Amino acid sequence: MVLETDMSAKGCVKSALNFTILAECRKSNARTGIMKLPHFDVDTPVFMPVGTQGSMKGILPEQLEELDYQIILGNTYHLGTRPGIDVIEKAGGLHKFMNWNRALLTDSGGFQMVSLLKLADITEEGVKFISPYNDMSSDPGKECMLTPEHSIEIQNVIGADIIMQLDDVVKTTTVGPRVEEATHRTSRWLDRCLKAHAHPERQNIFPIVQGGLDPNLRSLSAKMHAEREVNGYAIGGLSGGECKEDFWNMVHLCTKRKDEGKDVQPLLPKEKPRYVMGVGFAVDIVVCCALGVDMFDCVFPTRTAMRLMKSIRESIKADTFPEFVVGFMKCAHPSGEYPKWVLDSLSAVNIHLQKEEAGAS
Amino acid sequence: MKFVIDTISNSSLSRIGTLKNFHRLPQISFETPILFMYSKGGCIPHLTHDVLQYVSKEYQAIQVPLPSTISCHHPLTKSQEGIADFIGMREYLVYCSVQDPAIPSPAGYNTMDKVSIWCKSGKEHVDSDRYMDIMEAFKPDIYQCLGDGETNVDSTNKRIQKSIKRSLHMFHRCLERHKKSEALKNSAFIALLQGGYDVEERVNYAKEIAGSPIDGFVIDGLHDNSPGVEFFDFDKVKPIVTESVKEFPEDKLRIVHGCWSPETVLKLVELGIDAFDSSFPFAVTERGAALTFPYKASDVCDADVNHKVPVTEDFVKEEHSYEINLGDSKYTEDFQPILKDCQCLCCKKHTRAYINHLLLSKELLARVLLMM
Ligand SMILES: [Zn+2]
Numbered sequence: 173m174v175l176e177t178d179m180s181a182k183g184c185v186k187s188a189l190n191f192t193i194l195a196e197c198r199k200s201n202a203r204t205g206i207m208k209l210p211h212f213d214v215d216t217p218v219f220m221p222v223g224t225q226g227s228m229k230g231i232l233p234e235q236l237e238e239l240d241y242q243i244i245l246g247n248t249y250h251l252g253t254r255p256g257i258d259v260i261e262k263a264g265g266l267h268k269f270m271n272w273n274r275a276l277l278t279d280s281g282g283f284q285m286v287s288l289l290k291l292a293d294i295t296e297e298g299v300k301f302i303s304p305y306n307d308m309s310s311d312p313g314k315e316c317m318l319t320p321e322h323s324i325e326i327q328n329v330i331g332a333d334i335i336m337q338l339d340d341v342v343k344t345t346t347v348g349p350r351v352e353e354a355t356h357r358t359s360r361w362l363d364r365c366l367k368a369h370a371h372p373e374r375q376n377i378f379p380i381v382q383g384g385l386d387p388n389l390r391s392l393s394a395k396m397h398a399e400r401e402v403n404g405y406a407i408g409g410l411s412g413g414e415c416k417e418d419f420w421n422m423v424h425l426c427t428k429r430k431d432e433g434k435d436v437q438p439l440l441p442k443e444k445p446r447y448v449m450g451v452g453f454a455v456d457i458v459v460c461c462a463l464g465v466d467m468f469d470c471v472f473p474t475r476t477a478m479r480l481m482k483s484i485r486e487s488i489k490a491d492t493f494p495e496f497v498v499g500f501m502k503c504a505h506p507s508g509e510y511p512k513w514v515l516d517s518l519s520a521v522n523i524h525l526q527k528e529e530a531g532a533s
Numbered sequence: 534m535k536f537v538i539d540t541i542s543n544s545s546l547s548r549i550g551t552l553k554n555f556h557r558l559p560q561i562s563f564e565t566p567i568l569f570m571y572s573k574g575g576c577i578p579h580l581t582h583d584v585l586q587y588v589s590k591e592y593q594a595i596q597v598p599l600p601s602t603i604s605c606h607h608p609l610t611k612s613q614e615g616i617a618d619f620i621g622m623r624e625y626l627v628y629c630s631v632q633d634p635a636i637p638s639p640a641g642y643n644t645m646d647k648v649s650i651w652c653k654s655g656k657e658h659v660d661s662d663r664y665m666d667i668m669e670a671f672k673p674d675i676y677q678c679l680g681d682g683e684t685n686v687d688s689t690n691k692r693i694q695k696s697i698k699r700s701l702h703m704f705h706r707c708l709e710r711h712k713k714s715e716a717l718k719n720s721a722f723i724a725l726l727q728g729g730y731d732v733e734e735r736v737n738y739a740k741e742i743a744g745s746p747i748d749g750f751v752i753d754g755l756h757d758n759s760p761g762v763e764f765f766d767f768d769k770v771k772p773i774v775t776e777s778v779k780e781f782p783e784d785k786l787r788i789v790h791g792c793w794s795p796e797t798v799l800k801l802v803e804l805g806i807d808a809f810d811s812s813f814p815f816a817v818t819e820r821g822a823a824l825t826f827p828y829k830a831s832d833v834c835d836a837d838v839n840h841k842v843p844v845t846e847d848f849v850k851e852e853h854s855y856e857i858n859l860g861d862s863k864y865t866e867d868f869q870p871i872l873k874d875c876q877c878l879c880c881k882k883h884t885r886a887y888i889n890h891l892l893l894s895k896e897l898l899a900r901v902l903l904m905m
Pocket residue numbers: 871872875876877878879880881
């Protein structure tokens with residue numbers, strides 16, 4: 173009896189993320205679903221506009237709701253600098269501070285730091301940087317350290333529904349032992365982040381798959397992260413000027429269900445949402461959806477992008493996604509000359525642009 | 534347009550009236566005293582049409598100053614639509630003015646029959662005929678007559694004389710065109726009353742035009758449209774307004790423009806002025822501040838007409854107690870709304886701390902929220 177009570181009590185604990193796949197494409201890995209988060213239910217595939225400093229280009233939260241944005245992204249580094257974590261804490265979190273009642277996602281702050289601050293130095297401890305800001309909490313020129321624990325502590329205060337682990341960022345095109353170091357360090361940091369996490373019942377840490385453009389390291393990173401108890405995954409380090417061939421292959425590596433004709437378990441489990449960071453072009457989004465990605469972010473939110481996501485979701489539900497992709501690519505490349513990477517990536521998931529078109533006509 | 538006086542106060546000259554019978558918007562009427570919503574280039578600054586709907590679903594009357602819209606003339610000559618359609622404000626009442634009440638224009642460029650209009654591309658000289666051509670293309674619901682209002686409290690008698698002579702000349706020419714105009718037959722015609730700070734000249738000017746078929750008048754030539762108008766000495770303005778108003782029939786709409794402080798606006802209402810513009814809240818927004826007095830128009834008017842509550846004196850005593858500078862660091866952790874119990878969207882949903890953050894981060898949303 174006691175055991176049973178215990179069990180049911182456990183069952184009552186609301187998970188901070190509940191992902192339900194509503195429909196899958198008959199050919200590709202595309203899927204559409206609902207990601208239930210503490211603040212809002214998000215329809216996937218979804219695209220998350222970036223509200224760097226807790227607002228979006230002069231648009232009111234009410235308007236964002238009307239535009240049907242279900243989740244938006246805040247930058248931890250910027251928010252930590254201004255208004256500062258103290259203020260956000262006193263406001264009761266970012267949701268309350270900016271009066272946004274739907275879902276939020278924050279990054280770890282590390283990427284911004286490495287890309288904005290030339291002096292950032294990465295050690296096993298964390299990201300070391302020289303504070304460029306003259307605010308009350310830190311003197312300009314003072315050496316500071318962003319550790320995995322600190323990043324999570326800040327993100328716990330901000331209170332977003334999805335938070336990102338601090339990862340060891342290397343330039344996408346870096347090769348050699350540094351990539352291997354970063355891959356392993358990212359996993360070690362993931363464990364530190366998970367350990368430091370104060371609100372697992374209402375916030376989800378997403379690990380970030382690293383590994384540069386090395387298929388072995390990518391697979392290794394994905395496998396290591398898949399073993400952790402988390403509710404979703406991000407694929408990182410892929411928006412830094414790598415060639416498209418490498419880009420889609422690295423995504424595909426993490427999500428593919430067939431390898432040389434044989435059915436395999438995808439490295440990133442199918443039942444959990446997948447987020448490719450920093451991918452915002454329409455063609456890239458369509459390809460990634462076909463590969464089985466569920467979440468995207470973009471600095472340039474447009475009505476067009478929102479419409480695109482809606483069309484993708486609806487076509488998967490109607491089981492017409494392959495046809496949608498063919499039509500979309502035809503519009504994007506009216507000459508009919510498709511880039512090789514588009515043809516290759518789509519045929520890897522059974523959408524054969526030229527053949528389908530010939531079949532259709 | 535028809536202007537009807539509904540109530541006149543027993544204790545002051547203030548009055549409540551109704552503007553109605555607009556040909557283009559027959560179902561709409563406005564209660565006076567009224568604030569024309571200030572616009573620039575056809576937009577309410579910082580507020581898109583969508584956001585405007587959040588501010589109020591009620592119909593508004595907007596002021597469309599010529600300097601930021603003169604470039605619309607060319608495209609509109611080829612079309613039948615007026616300026617209201619062109620700027621996407623079809624459902625709003627449009628009132629065209631010669632100058633921008635929130636932007637001072639360089640003085641000294643007007644001539645006998647031409648007024649200089651300072652637009653983006655520089656200075657445009659507009660004479661009565663060109664002006665009336667523009668108005669015929671714009672087809673506003675209400676519009677001002679052209680005039681030289683370039684006088685202020687420091688103007689010499691010579692400058693005042695010039696302004697009077699030029700403005701009268703333009704008044705007669707514009708009115709002549711107005712009477713014959715097919716395109717403007719349904720537009721209300723507003724005269725500009727000149728005379729600087731010379732009461733006698735004001736009265737003479739008023740007598741000169743009061744008998745003409747005008748729908749209302751602006752007491753023009755009081756200032757240079759700069760934000761400094763807020764600090765003007767009301768005692769200097771008072772005799773001008775008091776004496777000018779007397780000369781006109783009661784049913785003429787009385788307008789004063791510029792970013793007067795709220796207490797001056799209330800005092801002008803007591804002198805019987807019916808219409809103003811929102812350049813003051815705009816100026817406050819531009820300096821990153823917010824107004825914190827209860828602003829429901831009906832409250833102020835009822836109080837004013839029925840039983841004279843000394844609202845104005847309170848304002849004067851604590852100068853600027855109604856304005857807070859939200860960029861100040863003391864608001865960084867102030868999680869109150871701008872104004873407690875205010876029912877506007879900004880106050881219902883956002884805090885001083887958030888707006889402070891947006892201002893410091895130079896986010897566009899800061900000015901959107903302040904302007905609302
Ligand atoms: Zn308010």
